[in-house]
């Protein structure tokens with residue numbers, strides 16, 4: 001794949017109706033891939049085709065901001081949990097939010113800088129502030145190619161090749177959950193999508209990768225594509241089938257700052273929506289893991 005040009009998945013040109021509506025201003029959760037795809041679409045909507053001014057009020061990205069400033073943002077792209085801005089002049093801004101990164105944006109004049117703003121972008125019409133990212137750097141085209149090459153296929157990208165992930169999974173003795181959380185195997189999946197997709201597939205998170213059949217992988221991949229695509233649209237992660245929704249079961253809706261109806265994620269000790277067995281919690285590669293010991297045996 002190295003060196004193969006990939007189409008930008010989200011470009012926004014012209015002055016058509018906004019692609020996204022609703023609150024995107026603040027991200028309060030550990031972002032999974034759908035959040036980054038939403039940001040890429042949002043930033044394309046706000047800035048693509050415009051000359052932007054860039055600054056680093058905090059100072060830590062002053063050189064990079066100086067290089068961006070005055071150039072045109074040509075396209076944006078999400079690859080897994082990585083956000084790329086492609087600027088005229090053949091360089092890209094690479095952002096990884098990590099646990100603490102936040103992006104805010106708005107129309108018109110930006111507010112007085114508050115807190116540690118790593119990067120502020122402004123155009124005639126919009127502004128954007130980036131705070132606390134794990135990565136905020138400029139990449140050359142070969143560096144962008146290297147980034148893509150080290151990531152697994154992203155279920156949200158049209159150019160994703162799921163067989164590349166299965167080649168890794170099917171020869172590994174590692175637990176399936178650990179493999180799916182490894183961004184070099186599948187890009188963009190975090191703990192919520194992984195634990196929920198495994199539940200929906202009836203697969204134990206501890207199943208060794210090499211015991212997953214090709215048919216099992218097809219189902220799992222298709223489900224990740226479906227769940228993550230829905231999340232891009234809605235901005236939250238919902239994984240519960242119609243029969244298990246609160247209204248269908250006569251149960252209270254989930255109360256959690258992460259929002260969304262889920263089967264197992266952060267539901268330890270609570271009854272499984274399908275079989276009533278209490279949901280289990282364990283750890284794998286230092287991450288919490290949730291599963292139903294009956295449905296996923």
Ligand SMILES: [Zn+2]
Nearest residue numbers: 272275292295
């Ligand atoms: Zn169950």
